Amino acid sequence: MSRTRVRTPLRTTVLAGTAVLTAALTACSGGGGGSSTGGDGKAKPETRITVNLSGKQARPGSPVEVTLAEGRLAQVTVTDSKGATLDGKVSADGRTWTSTRNAAPGTGYTVEARDAGGGTAKADFATAAPEKVNKLSLAPGKNSTVGIAQPLSIVFDHPVKDKAAVEKALKVTTSNNTEGSWGWMQDWSGKDRVDWRPKEYWEPGTKVTLDARLNGVDSGPDGGWFVRDYATGFTVGRNQVVKVDLDGHRLKLVRDGQLVRDVPMSAGTPGGEKASWRGRTVLMSKEGTINMRSETVGLGDAYDKMVDYSMRLTWSGMYAHAAPWNARYMGNANRSSGCIGMTDDNARWVYDQVQVGDPFEIEGADAKGTQALNNGYGEWNLSWSEWQAKSALR
Numbered sequence: 001m002s003r004t005r006v007r008t009p010l011r012t013t014v015l016a017g018t019a020v021l022t023a024a025l026t027a028c029s030g031g032g033g034g035s036s037t038g039g040d041g042k043a044k045p046e047t048r049i050t051v052n053l054s055g056k057q058a059r060p061g062s063p064v065e066v067t068l069a070e071g072r073l074a075q076v077t078v079t080d081s082k083g084a085t086l087d088g089k090v091s092a093d094g095r096t097w098t099s100t101r102n103a104a105p106g107t108g109y110t111v112e113a114r115d116a117g118g119g120t121a122k123a124d125f126a127t128a129a130p131e132k133v134n135k136l137s138l139a140p141g142k143n144s145t146v147g148i149a150q151p152l153s154i155v156f157d158h159p160v161k162d163k164a165a166v167e168k169a170l171k172v173t174t175s176n177n178t179e180g181s182w183g184w185m186q187d188w189s190g191k192d193r194v195d196w197r198p199k200e201y202w203e204p205g206t207k208v209t210l211d212a213r214l215n216g217v218d219s220g221p222d223g224g225w226f227v228r229d230y231a232t233g234f235t236v237g238r239n240q241v242v243k244v245d246l247d248g249h250r251l252k253l254v255r256d257g258q259l260v261r262d263v264p265m266s267a268g269t270p271g272g273e274k275a276s277w278r279g280r281t282v283l284m285s286k287e288g289t290i291n292m293r294s295e296t297v298g299l300g301d302a303y304d305k306m307v308d309y310s311m312r313l314t315w316s317g318m319y320a321h322a323a324p325w326n327a328r329y330m331g332n333a334n335r336s337s338g339c340i341g342m343t344d345d346n347a348r349w350v351y352d353q354v355q356v357g358d359p360f361e362i363e364g365a366d367a368k369g370t371q372a373l374n375n376g377y378g379e380w381n382l383s384w385s386e387w388q389a390k391s392a393l394r
Contacts, residue, residue, distance in 0.1 A: 048070075049069070050065075051064070051065070057128045058125050059127065060130075061216060061217070062103060063100070063102055064086060064088070064099040064109065065096060065098050068095050068096070068115060072093075074114050074116045075113070078109055078111050079109065081108040087100045087101065103127050104127065106130060110122065130225040132222075132224030134157055136155060137155050138232045140356065140357065143235075144235075146234050146235075148201040148241075148358070149201055149359035149377070150356065150377075152172065152195060152196040153193065153196075153377070155192075161223055162219055162223075163184055164393055168393065169212060169214045170194070171210070172196050176203060181196070181197065181388045181391050182392070183195055183197065183379060184392055188315035195377070204237065204238055207235050207236075208234050208236070209231070209233040214229055214230065215229050237355050240254060240353070241253075242320075243363075244362040246334060249331050249333065251320070251342065253353055263342055263350070264342070264343075265320075265330055266330045266331075266333060266334055266340075267334040267366065268339065269334055270365075270368075273368065275334075275338065278363060279371040281371050281378065283354055286351060286354070287312055292305050307322065312376075313340075313360055314371060315375050324343060
C-alpha cells in the first residue's frame, strides 16, 4: 500500500493492487476533515488520485499512471531513487498522466502531483528486484572514427525473446537523417545480436549516436531485465573501399572514387575449405602481429605462424595480411589457407591506409561461397528489402 504525504488531511485505501490517494488538494495548507475552503469561501470537495503501482514489490516493466478523479492535472513528477525523473504526458482530458518510460526493476519512486488549482499530493512505491539481469556489448567503440560500411552492432549476454520491445528502445540519430534499419540475427558466438545498417554506405563525416533506453525493458523468458541505459556514438571517416578480385589476384584501394593503389595478392586455394569467402565484408579490426594456427579454424596442423599487418574480415578467421612466404603466387594464383596475402611492403601500406569499418568488396569465382550474415558483418550481402525484413518491428 502506498505511503502518502499531503498538505491537508487525506485518506488512503488500496483497490485491486492500485494505490488510491484521497486528499484535499489545495493551494495552501490547513483545513481539516474531508474538504477545504476555496477563495470564494465555499467548501472544496476531496479529490482522489490513483497510482497504478504500489507497495515495495510492484512489478516493473510498465509505465507509471497517475489518475485524478476530478478536475485537471497540471503537473506530475516521478523521481527515482537516484534522482532521475520519468518523462510523461497528461491526457487530453487532463485526468491521467502516463510516463513514457517503464518503471525499472529494483527501484524506488516518488510521485508528486499538482492539480490545476495548485493543490499537491505525494506517494512512494518501489519495484521488485530482477531475478536476472541482461547486459550487452556495443560496437563500434564510443567516439571512434570508422569506415563507410561500419554498422552499429549490439550483442546481448542473455536471450532476447521480446525483440520488438528491445528494438523500440533503441534510438539511432544521425547528423544527416541517414535511412537505416535494425536487423536481428544469432551472433557467431551463439548469442542474440541486432545491427543497424544504413540503406547505402555512410556519407563521410556523418555523426551517429545510439540512445539505448533499455532500463525497465524485459527481454523475455530466460533473458532477464535491463537495469540501465546505454549510449554510444561515432563519426564516419573518409570514403574508401578495398576491392579484391579473387580471379585476377589483385587488391585495389579506391578513395573518393579514385584508384589509390593496385597491389598483387594471393587469396585462398580454390576448390575446398581453404578457399576465401566472397561478398561485401567489413574490416572488423586491425590486429597487427598475431599468431595464426590452422587448427583454430578447422584446418588441422597446416600452419603455425606469426603474421604481420593482420586485418580481420570474419570471425571464422579470414584476414588480409602480410604473407612473404607466398610471394611467388602473388598476382598469378590463389595459394593461401583462406586469407588475402600480400608482400610485407604492400601489406604495411594497406594496413596504414585502411580504417575499421572500411568495406572489402570481394569478387570472383575462386571462392567457397558468400560470407554469412553473422560471420563478422555480412549484412551488406543482403538487399535492402531483405535486411529490413530482419527488423522485429516490420
